Amino acid sequence: MIDRKSLRTDAVAMEEALKKRGITTVAEDSAWFKALSLDAEQRRLKTESENLQADRNRVSKLIGMKKGAGEDASAELQHMGEVAKDAKRLDIKAKEAEAAFNLALLEIPNIPHLSVPDGRDENDNEEIRCWGKPRLDKVPDHWDIGEDLGILDFDTGAKLAGSRFSVLKGAGARLERALMQFMLDRHADVHGYEEVWVPAIANRKTMTGTGQLPKFEDDLYRLEGEDAFLIPTAEVPVTNMYQDMILEASQLPIKHCAYTPCFRREAGSAGRDTRGMIRQHQFDKVELVQLVQPELALTALDELLSHAIAILEALELPYRLVNLCAGDLGFSAEKTFDLEVWLPSQNTYREISSCSSFGQFQGRRAGIRVRDGQGKPQAVATINGSGLAIGRTLVAILENYWNADGSVTIPEALQPYMGGLKQIQNKNIQK
């Protein structure tokens, strides 16, 4: 969440920055507007309530002392009967105001960083550079490639669970696992991340800590009878490992990589990418997470981005690096770079990794703090990014490494993870 003090001292500038996300962010019925008006109200009630409580505490102490000394305290007791009632009433009002304010505050998105380009949607994103040579010949869609090879099976996925689920078979399943291992090894052994393995279910508090709740409950799978959800990304459990902790400066930077399955309801994307593995309800991802000193956030973002890039380059997949414009930023992000991989069948680049700095936004929400030079706790900065989305990487390999005879070559870096397999071939053709 945004910093509450800045809300009072810097509201004009913040509002300007928020406008860049889109005008509705600061509309009259927006959380921003509510927070602004509720702030003063909440503080007034709180102060009033505290004054009464102070009074109550003082007299209660007096009563205790008088009684201890065997003196008569009936006058104080009578007086306190009234005060206590008022105190309780005001306390409830103050708490209600605080809850309302907090809810508003939790629904305000992060302030875009100054270096984020203006723009309304993905069309205004800024291309930074491209790498590799996009393949321009005619290549079938990955679902055709995969089904022809007998390694992708969408019908069975639908039979088992519904649309947007799939089954991987044989070399396809192996490739999924190979990618997972390859990425984790690379990040853990070369890039200096400590590997963690975490729950794929998170409770409400945890989901709130990284910003998925309260606003985006519809995007999540909720568990029946429990206030818990399937995680949409490893960012949620990994970041929240440190929730409500005060870290020592010497512990930073904290760097974790994690493989998890990810679950998304894709509520708002009906009709988009309905075929194939691009947009599934369940997919695998290796995630990179860093916790750093606030002033190092953007440096860490560059570093983390380079780690995601290293995977793409090791797999020799052509990609494009994009700086997201303010209108296309995610709710919690202050700045995001997307990595888009070339998909020849679609003749375009498609997102395969999203690397973001959240500044102190998540640190404040999740109560993750670090001591500064004076020993005062302040919210840590968090950075995370896909390193990479595995299903989409598999798609990119099928298409970019597809051969005219229907086979798919295994990228050299992956061959050791495929038991030395160099090429996936159709078993029927082989015979």
Added chain:
RNA sequence: GGAGAGAUGGCUGAGUGGCUGAAAGCGCGCCCCUGCUAAGGGUGUAUAGAGUUAAAUCUAUCGAGGGUUCGAAUCCCUCUCUCUCCGCCA
């Protein structure tokens, strides 16, 4: 799933209605003593909010939420989590 025990500050651990934000010990910070790796002494050591130039001071927090009371870490209720035993089980 059944039965029981428990949840206190960075840690260990006292505290069963009033001057306890919390004894004591450990750890850690600073100072002193001592010429030599030891030991001793003093002092400080939660978070958030309000307040102040800075203090002082005030409020909240002893797993979470609610209740009883003038007053709760202490009593009552609900929930969560941990531990032990039983059952079941990858």
